[in-house]
Amino acid sequence: MFVITADQVDSRSGSDLVVGALRDLAETIPAPILAAERTVGDEFQLLLTDHAEALDVILRLTRSDHWSVGCGVGTVHLPLPNTIREASGPAFVAARTAVDRAKKRPTRFALDGGANDVPTRDAEALVDLLLILRSRRSPEGWELDDLLATGMSQADAASALGITPQAVSLRARAAELRADRLARKPLERILQRLDTLESTASGGHP
Template identity: 65%
Template sequence: MFVITADQVDSRSGTDLVAAAIDAINDGKVRPVLAAERTVGDELQVLVEGGDDALEIVLRLARTGRWSVGCGAGEVATPLPRDIREATGPAFIAARRAVERAKKRSTRFALETEPATKAAADAESLIDLLLVLRSRRSPEGWELHDLLESGLNQAEAAERLGITPQAVSLRASAGELRADSAARQPLVRILDRLGSVEATPA
């Protein structure tokens, strides 16, 4: 299981983004075990089962640059309550520790298990690399990324954007879209192992 706790950055001087983020998570393609809810003030929390959903939420929140994102992997106490605010367990403890550490990191992301493990530190480092790569992407690169994620191929994306296939290839290369796509499935497999086994001390 994965608990994701996200705290809005500098919320006191900007618009409250929590409600919109909760709606986007609960109405999106992820499958929460316990729906995203506002926990305290400008913070949200969601419980998911698989590494694919955990990575999807982390990447979506991190893309905006408006969140510190902590991910806790491991066990949760059962039976599960209906409301995530009543849930407990090692993964929740890990997520709390992770979000506090994320606030001090350049990527504003951290991943933890309870107790801490080397596997979690390794996964965090790999996700950091993906987040750094994505942080350098131009708006045009993100535009192409979103079209390809919607199911279009590069030729169809070129037609939609009104540019040549060669220009699309250059944009994809500049945005490191192939490296991004290639990294995600291995990361999901790593996360799945992390979330499905009992944590062992580092």
């Protein structure tokens, strides 16, 4: 399973962003195993079993500079409680270790997979590469990315933006949108394998 812990960056000098983040996650990830909740201060957690959803949450939260994001991979204690604040297990310990480390990393992301050190480091390094690529994207590139994410074609996006299809192609290339899309499925599979390794290492039990 995947526990994601997000801690707001420099929360003392800015407004509380947790409520907005929880609302966004409720809209985009409608059925997590345990819904995102504020756990303490300006921090929140959620529990997922789906590797694609885990990567999506990581990418959503790291899009801005507002969050340090830790992802813990492992088992959790069963039966699950009603709220994530009452949940526990190795994945939660891993997520705490990860978010503490994320606060000191340039990408503000860290992954912890328990005993599987090498697969975890490999997965973290590849997520880092994608995050670095995305950090260089211009506001115009993000604007196009958001339109294409709704299912629009590049021609439709060009019309919506009031620019030529050629300009859209140039913007997509500058934003590395194709590389971003192509990287996601392999990263999802890597996270899935890491989750399988953790489950195997624990004997399939919490």
